[in-house]
Amino acid sequence: MKKFVTKSIVYLVLTLLIANFLAFIGLRTLSKSDFFKTTYLVHHFSPNQAFDLTVFGSSRSLAAIDTKLIGEAIDGYSVNFSMDYTALPSTLLMLEHFYAQGYSSEWVVVSLDLPDFETSKTIISENDHRFLPFVSEDYIQRYFEKYEEGWVKPLFSSQYFPVLGYAYYNMELLPPAGLALIKPDYKYLFDELGNYQYPDYLAQEIMPEPRFFETELPNPILDKISELAQKNGSKLIIYIAPYLRDDIKVDNSKFLVINHSRKINDPKYFSDYIHMVNSGKKIATEAFIEEFNILKSSF
């Protein structure tokens, strides 16, 4: 009995040590690469990098904003740090992550989606595991602790046992770590300026009646974003990218808002109700630049 328990414990400890060590190596490899937006943000730029305009948000801002066009138009350095399958809390985290590296940006554009106008759900977004290589950072631990459900919280617990988060998201992290080891500069679905060209599938659905929403944007996360931007000397713009059917009216908002929810509504520019195809992206970016220039001149 004693021999059984002792040997079992020895094997268990040995296995856990190896597993945690491998997970640690895997996360470290990722953190030293450009693979995800979160690691690219840290690894790709020089310390204290200054940007002219940066974009933070979800897949909608990836599909609507081209920072190459913006950079050319404003004659400055513009990067899109938006990440698909994320919500506003992840956008705030990405912004914190950005400032934590000592970077600055004169203009910060936060793209806002319908589900986050009033409030945001306290759940982890599908791609939040991409922050795992930086789990030792306080702001990331706080985020995982708050948003992860259940009592195990594999992402949050990874600060002690990296294998927990790594095992839970193994298919999302292991192949990238392997690739990052061979090609540390490889960027997964984005280019040098953080842009991604979605495949041009046109919207197939019959266009329904437009839905109308009126909001003052009371989401408290927006206040936190605003506070953070202000603290770091950035001017914040809340951007609502075009929707195929949704008409959003922003009233009495305390934020600087570029609302393009109904700016473009031809189905040929959309791949579905919320995402634009590349031709739509070009028009949406040009419209953004036009309005941005007006805003900029008023400062």
Add this chain to the structure above:
Amino acid sequence: MLFNSIEFAIFLPIVFILYWALRKHFRFQLYILLVASYIFYGWWDWRFLSLIIFSSGIDFLIGKRLGTLTVESKRKMLLGLSLLTNLGLLGFFKYYNFFSESLSEAFTFFGKEISTGRLNIILPVGISFYTFQTLSYTIDVYRRKLEPTNDWLAFFGFVSFFPQLVAGPIERASHLLGQFQKPRVFEYLFAVSGLRLIIWGLFKKIVIADNAAFMVDEIFLDYTNQSSLSLILGVVLFAFQIYGDFSGYSDIAIGLSRIFGFDLMLNFRFPYLAQNINDFWKRWHISLSSWFRDYVYIPLGGSRVSTWISFRNVLIVFLVSGFWHGANWTFIIWGLIHGILYIPFFFMKPHQDLHEHSILKNLPKIFLTFTVVCLGWIFFRADSVSQAFNYIGLIFSNEGSSNFIFEANKRKIILTIVMLCIMGMMIIEGYFESKQKKEVLLPSWSLVLIVLFIFYFGGFKNHESFIYFQF
């Protein structure tokens, strides 16, 4: 509580330590096991504990009474009461809606509309398993093959033994009950073999079954748009999903029992190495097929009757076995397919020992058997009989153009991992089969690798409950 959950990883060491700390007081050990088993089951839904306690109580009392009665008619009545109670509960919870809907559909077919109310019934996990286990006790006592027990603690422990409570193996009282009635001694090698089986079972469940599950689910959900290749992959993956899931559970159950000093019966013996359907049923869910053999097939006359009656008996057993799996015509058709495929081999006298030739030489037979088993799995997995027929039709017509797996890099990676693991598992099973072993017992060093493999390739995010819990 699931074997592959954090809760269980905490529960198990606590029970293990308490249990063996009381090794000199075997009655206390039984209390520990009983309480642990009820916690294990109640974790899912404590309300259904009353069903297990009720079933155990009824059969314990009936068993005792059967032991004292000599009048056959009274004994028969008591057996009838046990069957009525146990099968009545099973019938109500598992089959009520099926019968009421089938009745309504039958009336509609003949032009009459009747309204049979559908009840919102939750199926208690494992009810089919523990019902059959406790029934085997009463039937054996009735047949005077087993002495009734006066030890309620041992009997209740036998019915609710947590390692095999919810998905088997379906144990016989003649094999397991006695082990509850005598002190157990910790045997190092026996416990180590248990631990090895647990890890092997976890590998099959978490790496193979759980990774295959999400691809299978999506393919079956959107089967009308899938290409032939995708549909074939869907069914092959399901074959290994259900095998990894169910045999994985059995391995864990047997392994857990061993570390508590109990020996459970073998439930799977490398079924995908079977050379024909007859051979397959000697290797797949052995505890259920032998249960049906002993308590349905033999009482019906077995093979001691005319050829046609034997033929009928085999079909009945397969149909009942299909129906045991679930209240859906798909399971009945699945049973029927196996019954029809089984009959020719059943009446053929074996001319050769199936194990005398190497696996490589018999690969065509193994492949053919696997193919027909897969055909059956389509019915087993489909939501309806018409869906199963459509699925088969689409495999041959190749009308769909979607390839769920090949449309995303992540899925291709998971498919590659699952396929490599399936190949690895089959090679390992083939090796142990060629050594005339009945289970996979890997050396300790390789277990470290397998655990690492589970961590890095397991489907934790696609974490699925064990399929057989629903039966």
